[in-house]
Amino acid sequence: MMLQVEGINTYYRKSHILQDVSFSVEAGEVVALLGRNGVGKTTSLRSVMGLTAPRNGSIRFQDREVAGQAPYVMAKAGMAYMPDDLKIFPDLTCEENLEIARRLSGRDGYWNQGRVEELFPVLGDRRKQLGILLSGGEKKMLGMGRALMANPDMILLDEPSEGLAPLVVDHLAAVIEAIRDKGITLLLADQNLKFCRRVCGRGYILEKGRVVHADTIAAIWDDEAVIKQYLAL
Amino acid sequence: MNLESLVHVCLAGLSTGMFIWLVASGLTLIFGVLGVLNFAHGSFYMLGAYCAFTALKLMGGNFWLGLLVGPLVVCAVGFVIERFFLRHVYGLELPYQLLLTFAFVLLFDNLVKIIWGAGSIGSPSVPGLSGSVNILGRFFPVYNLFIIVVGPLVALGLWALIEKTWYGRIIRAASTEREMAAAIGVRVPALFTGVFVFGTWLGAVGGALAVPYIGLLTPGMGEAIIIEAFVVAVIGGLGSLKGAFLGALVIGLLSSFGTRFLPAFDMFLTFILMAAVLLWRPQGFFGKAV
Ligand SMILES: Nc1ncnc2c1ncn2[C@@H]1O[C@H](COP(=O)(O)OP(=O)(O)OP(=O)(O)O)[C@@H](O)[C@H]1O
Ligand SMILES: [Mg+2]
Numbered sequence: 031m032m033l034q035v036e037g038i039n040t041y042y043r044k045s046h047i048l049q050d051v052s053f054s055v056e057a058g059e060v061v062a063l064l065g066r067n068g069v070g071k072t073t074s075l076r077s078v079m080g081l082t083a084p085r086n087g088s089i090r091f092q093d094r095e096v097a098g099q100a101p102y103v104m105a106k107a108g109m110a111y112m113p114d115d116l117k118i119f120p121d122l123t124c125e126e127n128l129e130i131a132r133r134l135s136g137r138d139g140y141w142n143q144g145r146v147e148e149l150f151p152v153l154g155d156r157r158k159q160l161g162i163l164l165s166g167g168e169k170k171m172l173g174m175g176r177a178l179m180a181n182p183d184m185i186l187l188d189e190p191s192e193g194l195a196p197l198v199v200d201h202l203a204a205v206i207e208a209i210r211d212k213g214i215t216l217l218l219a220d221q222n223l224k225f226c227r228r229v230c231g232r233g234y235i236l237e238k239g240r241v242v243h244a245d246t247i248a249a250i251w252d253d254e255a256v257i258k259q260y261l262a263l
Numbered sequence: 264m265n266l267e268s269l270v271h272v273c274l275a276g277l278s279t280g281m282f283i284w285l286v287a288s289g290l291t292l293i294f295g296v297l298g299v300l301n302f303a304h305g306s307f308y309m310l311g312a313y314c315a316f317t318a319l320k321l322m323g324g325n326f327w328l329g330l331l332v333g334p335l336v337v338c339a340v341g342f343v344i345e346r347f348f349l350r351h352v353y354g355l356e357l358p359y360q361l362l363l364t365f366a367f368v369l370l371f372d373n374l375v376k377i378i379w380g381a382g383s384i385g386s387p388s389v390p391g392l393s394g395s396v397n398i399l400g401r402f403f404p405v406y407n408l409f410i411i412v413v414g415p416l417v418a419l420g421l422w423a424l425i426e427k428t429w430y431g432r433i434i435r436a437a438s439t440e441r442e443m444a445a446a447i448g449v450r451v452p453a454l455f456t457g458v459f460v461f462g463t464w465l466g467a468v469g470g471a472l473a474v475p476y477i478g479l480l481t482p483g484m485g486e487a488i489i490i491e492a493f494v495v496a497v498i499g500g501l502g503s504l505k506g507a508f509l510g511a512l513v514i515g516l517l518s519s520f521g522t523r524f525l526p527a528f529d530m531f532l533t534f535i536l537m538a539a540v541l542l543w544r545p546q547g548f549f550g551k552a553v
């Protein structure tokens with residue numbers, strides 16, 4: 031098992047956000063966390079990454095208990111994270127944003143500057159441009175590229191398809207498949223079921239901080255009652 | 264006003280400015296990276312001066328040894344403050360940080376009185392840098408020229424550290440996106456300790472260098488300089504080293520010309536300038552717009 035989350039409870043100060051959340055991801059899978067706004071998708075990813083430690087429960091990453099570990103420990107253990115707002119380092123160039131992630135991870139492998147620029151050619155064109163001056167779409171690609179540069183075993187992607195034009199979403203789906211084919215396990219938090227159907231095998235639906243439904247994406251896609259109850263706007 | 268006085272007023276302003284810069288640099292670095300306004304920075308300046316003085320006395324009067332050893336002792340103090348106290352208020356609002364660091368100001372002022380006594384201590388001169396040189400027919404202290412050279416060297420060193428080195432890149436990343444830096448593998452708490460201790464060292468070096476400059480050590484000597492350093496940091500744009508350097512130059516020159524032409528106004532001019540800058544550009548010269 032790549033990642034196994036069991037019964038975690040996560041709080042922001044006094045508010046109890048995640049309530050006994052459990053989910054798991056096998057090596058090589060692409061899994062989605064689904065659900066409406068504010069149900070706890072981002073908080074789930076942050077709990078795994080160690081950015082908001084769960085108060086109790088267990089998180090096993092590659093068969094090692096990591097609940098409550100500092101984010102840098104997770105990064106060095108092979109977990110990468112792309113936040114929904116990307117958090118591109120504004121004072122660093124595109125190239126430096128990538129390079130710093132590679133060097134800090136201390137992990138070498140398939141992904142390097144050249145391979146990432148092959149995957150996202152625009153990052154090659156913007157190599158010397160400061161992070162703050164990139165467009166939203168460019169930032170998203172840089173966010174994904176930066177995650178890849180750590181040569182992680184697993185990547186957490188928050189809202190990868192949000193804000194992208196339909197054609198770009200197509201490209202993103204192809205990119206995610208390419209990343210998976212290179213052996214990286216992915217956990218996505220996304221609201222776009224159509225997009226998730228193309229790239230994910232399974233999905234967990236969250237509602238008010240709890241996992242309320244788990245199935246293959248294909249089955250969720252066909253289940254009108256579940257879509258109406260938990261996903262439709 | 265003739266050329267000689269103009270040159271001399273400028274030189275005096277430059278040396279004053281470079282002194283403020285030495286203190287403002289550490290203050291600004293710490294604010295820029297950790298986001299903490301450290302009132303106790305003036306105490307580091309004072310402790311730097313006293314520790315350098317004592318080190319100098321203990322080691323046969325060698326100023327350079329004192330300059331080396333004194334600030335290192337203060338670094339240990341900075342380490343303890345960050346590691347065991349400040350770390351716990353990063354997540355809290357500004358007033359908590361100010362209260363905590365101000366508590367240290369009071370503590371250190373008293374500590375200095377206990378260890379070194381409440382009176383002033385005269386300081387020795389620096390061999391090789393004592394005396395004056397004749398510039399356009401008037402005398403100017405060699406030591407002040409030395410400070411005019413040291414200030415820009417420190418600025419250059421800091422610029423190179425932050426813009427050209429690997430640690431600088433990590434500092435730039437962590438100062439703008441703390442969480443993301445952690446998520447790609449930066450040990451942020453350790454980095455913060457390191458930056459705080461380095462900022463402490465800068466303040467303490469400022470104090471150690473002040474020993475021959477001001478000639479007298481007094482408990483509370485950190486307070487006057489920290490106010491000027493704050494003014495400089497604010498008009499330069501809080502957290503901007505470039506801004507602090509420029510701000511220090513402007514304030515130094517302004518106070519020097521003020522002393523020469525409007526002696527009654529003195530600090531008044533400084534605060535007028537600060538008010539003007541804040542009205543015209545609230546974020547300071549190089550601060551990020553809020
Ligand atoms: N820093 C915070 N402090 C307090 N409450 C928070 C904080 N961040 C999120 N929350 C609350 O936690 C709940 C879950 O938020 P979360 O961001 O995990 O939802 P989400 O499923 O990612 O939503 P979205 O689809 O809008 O991104 C929400 O009710 C939100 O208001
Ligand atoms: Mg979210």
